[in-house]
Each structure stands twice: as structure tokens, then as C-alpha cells.
Amino acid sequence: MNLYMTAGTYDFLERLAEKHSGENMVLMTGEDGALLVHETEGKTVFASPRKYEVLESVGELGNPGMVVMNNIPVTEEGKPVFEYRFKNRAGKIESSPGFQAIRVLRPIKSNTYVILTAWADEAAFENWKNSNSFGKSHGAPKEESGPSIFSGKSYITKYYISE
Numbered sequence: 001m002n003l004y005m006t007a008g009t010y011d012f013l014e015r016l017a018e019k020h021s022g023e024n025m026v027l028m029t030g031e032d033g034a035l036l037v038h039e040t041e042g043k044t045v046f047a048s049p050r051k052y053e054v055l056e057s058v059g060e061l062g063n064p065g066m067v068v069m070n071n072i073p074v075t076e077e078g079k080p081v082f083e084y085r086f087k088n089r090a091g092k093i094e095s096s097p098g099f100q101a102i103r104v105l106r107p108i109k110s111n112t113y114v115i116l117t118a119w120a121d122e123a124a125f126e127n128w129k130n131s132n133s134f135g136k137s138h139g140a141p142k143e144e145s146g147p148s149i150f151s152g153k154s155y156i157t158k159y160y161i162s163e
Helices: 010-019 079-087 122-129 132-138
Strands: 002-008 024-030 033-040 050-059 065-073 099-107 112-119 155-161
Touching: 002 010, 010 024, 010 033, 050 079, 065 122, 079 099, 112 122, 122 132
Parallel strands: none
Antiparallel strands: 002 033, 002 050, 024 033, 024 155, 050 099, 065 112, 065 155, 099 112
């Protein structure tokens, strides 16, 4: 499965989604404008998207609520280690109240992985952030020898899906 993202004005992306209504697309808005996400086994209809391979997929995207994307730059050498850690994660987020979906996304032409989570609302996300399961999964990493697998600081982007 692949996931593609493209940014633009809300009106333009809304028309694009309507034109391709048979495709699995989700339109969302954030501080920096609108984003259209396309999940497909095939190619995208976007002219110049950000491209990702879906490593893990739980739940359905597209329900009204909040989407949080944790953007994590990883070195080329660190990619296998990073993916191993995610494949062996506890998976407790799925049982959090208000959780809707998660996508672990491997970048096709960049070094920034995206952990996309969808929530019923911002309160559900904040409650999870303050939970024990978040603390266990995001606590201080164990001391490791060797170079860091990260090529930069991670950052969060938030979007909202309306009805």
C-alpha cells in the first residue's frame, strides 16, 4: 500500500478529490493550509506528491477529527533500525479512547518517516499524550553505542478533518 500527500488551497484540493471520488482520499486542513492524502495500491493522481510506503496500517482514515503527523528524519543507515523498533512496538495506542487510525510511513524520496495518527478530537490526543502508554513508548531511549539513527529533530504537524 502507498500513501501520497499533496498540499494546496482547500478549494483546489476539494475539487481534485471530487474529480477522483472513486479513490481513497482524505482532505484535511492545518495551520499551513490544506492537505490531500491518497491511499492506494496503485499510482496517484497527484502531479508532484510526497510519496510513502505504508509499513503499518490500523483503522480507517477519513472520519471527522484530528490528524497528528510525527515527522522523523532518519539517516540512510538508521532506516532498518528505526523500522525494526516500530515493528516491535507495544501497540498500545490502538486501545486509547478516541483513537481512530495509525499509519507508519516509509519515505520513498526523502529521509523523513511519518507516523500519522488520527483521533476523534484534540482532547483524545492530549489524553493519550498524558497517558502511561505514551510515556512507555516515548520515554528516554536506552543507551546505544554508535552513531545516531536520526538526521535531525522530529517535528509535529496537526490537521483537522471536518464532516
